[in-house]
Amino acid sequence: MPLSPKWRFKLNQLRNRWDAWKAGARQTEQALTAEQKVCPSCRALVPRGNATCPYCGQRLKVFGTGPTGKLLQRAVPSDLSVTGILILANLIMFVVEYAVGGTSLLTNLMASPSQAATLRLGMSLPLGYVLGTHQYWRWVTACFLHGGLLHIGFNMYALYQIGPMVESFYGGAKFLTFYLLTGIFGYVVSGFFGYASLGASGAIFGLLGVMIAYGVRRSHTAMGQQLRGMAVRWAFFALVLSFMPGVDIFAHLGGLSSGFGLGMVVGDDPPLTEQQIRTWTLMRWVMIGVVAASFYFMATSPIRLG
Numbered sequence: 467m468p469l470s471p472k473w474r475f476k477l478n479q480l481r482n483r484w485d486a487w488k489a490g491a492r493q494t495e496q497a498l499t500a501e502q503k504v505c506p507s508c509r510a511l512v513p514r515g516n517a518t519c520p521y522c523g524q525r526l527k528v529f530g531t532g533p534t535g536k537l538l539q540r541a542v543p544s545d546l547s548v549t550g551i552l553i554l555a556n557l558i559m560f561v562v563e564y565a566v567g568g569t570s571l572l573t574n575l576m577a578s579p580s581q582a583a584t585l586r587l588g589m590s591l592p593l594g595y596v597l598g599t600h601q602y603w604r605w606v607t608a609c610f611l612h613g614g615l616l617h618i619g620f621n622m623y624a625l626y627q628i629g630p631m632v633e634s635f636y637g638g639a640k641f642l643t644f645y646l647l648t649g650i651f652g653y654v655v656s657g658f659f660g661y662a663s664l665g666a667s668g669a670i671f672g673l674l675g676v677m678i679a680y681g682v683r684r685s686h687t688a689m690g691q692q693l694r695g696m697a698v699r700w701a702f703f704a705l706v707l708s709f710m711p712g713v714d715i716f717a718h719l720g721g722l723s724s725g726f727g728l729g730m731v732v733g734d735d736p737p738l739t740e741q742q743i744r745t746w747t748l749m750r751w752v753m754i755g756v757v758a759a760s761f762y763f764m765a766t767s768p769i770r771l772g
Contacts (some may be wrong), residue, residue, distance in 0.1 A: 553625055564583070637746070649666065651672075652669065670699065675722040676728060
């Protein structure tokens with residue numbers, strides 16, 4: 467039986483109210499998303515204007531809140547991730563290598579930095595020398611040095627591709643821990659076999675190992691299988707290239723194996739409890755302290771050029 471005009475009018479009113487409510491809810495959700503961002507450390511949603519995360523204390527405003535900081539915040543579209551900071555640090559050290567060697571990067575772009583400069587700035591050396599001189603800081607500083615334009619170009623491109631993925635899965639604190647520990651272990655293995663080398667590739671292989679472990683732990687899902695397959699292919703082709711002359715394959719193998727081990731032990735769930743948040747906040751500061759101390763010991767080392 468057809469509805470009367472009165473009931474059709476009421477039904478249309480209800481339908482219009484429902485559509486208006488849905489549109490309003492959608493706009494509210496979009497507004498909340500636009501006004502919030504993910505903390506890189508604990509991955510909680512926090513207001514976009516916050517300078518620090520209220521859950522874990524992670525500093526979110528890299529450049530501060532003063533006039534200069536606000537100007538830099540406008541120049542940089544979003545806060546730098548840990549991946550971005552690491553890439554920037556590697557690029558800065560690449561310029562420093564040429565400056566310490568007494569050459570200009572612009573006029574000697576295709577030439578490698580001098581060996582004296584890379585030795586002074588902390589390239590990794592054979593294990594016996596490092597242990598005998600107690601220059602353990604070389605295992606850290608070597609992760610930020612490169613032997614030429616192609617070397618840093620390939621490594622930074624790989625870090626740019628892999629880093630954000632691992633950082634999004636594990637958060638900034640775990641990502642930084644993975645990067646440094648696998649880079650250090652890679653150079654310990656390399657030094658054991660008598661290599662003197664430099665570069666971020668050991669740490670990048672470590673991130674590949676973490677990705678493989680992530681895929682193995684989530685092999686019951688389609689995404690886990692895809693990530694595992696992709697990371698294994700990347701690692702395989704990169705290891706094949708590691709057999710080229712002058713490439714430190716042992717740093718690569720050490721980074722890859724240690725990354726896989728860490729990825730199997732450390733979960734990708736964000737810190738939820740107060741204890742977990744404190745633990746990973748402490749780990750983040752420990753890693754930052756290790757880097758700062760390593761560069762301090764490098765700068766105060768009695769090694770001289772020539």
